[in-house]
Amino acid sequence: MFGFVVAMVTAVVLGGIGLAALQAPGRVPLPMASQLVVSLGAGIYEELVFRVLLVSGLLALGTLLGWKRPAALAVAIVVSALIFSGFHYIGPLGDRFTLASFTFRAVAGLVLSGLFAARGFGITAWTHALYDVGLALVGRW
Numbered sequence: 001m002f003g004f005v006v007a008m009v010t011a012v013v014l015g016g017i018g019l020a021a022l023q024a025p026g027r028v029p030l031p032m033a034s035q036l037v038v039s040l041g042a043g044i045y046e047e048l049v050f051r052v053l054l055v056s057g058l059l060a061l062g063t064l065l066g067w068k069r070p071a072a073l074a075v076a077i078v079v080s081a082l083i084f085s086g087f088h089y090i091g092p093l094g095d096r097f098t099l100a101s102f103t104f105r106a107v108a109g110l111v112l113s114g115l116f117a118a119r120g121f122g123i124t125a126w127t128h129a130l131y132d133v134g135l136a137l138v139g140r141w
Helices: 002-014 032-066 069-087 098-121 123-140
Strands: none
Touching: 002 032, 032 069, 032 098, 069 098, 098 123
16 A cells, blocks of 8 residues: 555656656566565665654754754655655665656655654554565566
8 A cells, every 4th residue: 555655646746657667677686585585674774774863863953953843853754755765776786766766765755754753663664664575576477
């Protein structure tokens, strides 16, 4: 459900660009067991970095600067989502940049950051990890 909602919001924002634009061509597929471990680990690791450390850190910084909590949280969520999206294009294993994939990931980052603010790390990490596992399974078909 998470991926569907993010895909629909992205399609509206970008005027109907499909999910095919989000796929990374040229990747060497891992064995299924390895892909599942990578998917689970990436979801947990990325939530630790981008939500627990970055959203919480930016929220604390905004609060120290005297911002009201809702404003500090909004800025933390947006900045974290943009950085989260951008990090998917860095390094030799990074994806090729497209507006569609950047927007998709930014929207996903907004949703995950909002979920983190509302429910905490555990729910957010599981949501992300299960989404990644779902992508790995769908990618096998």
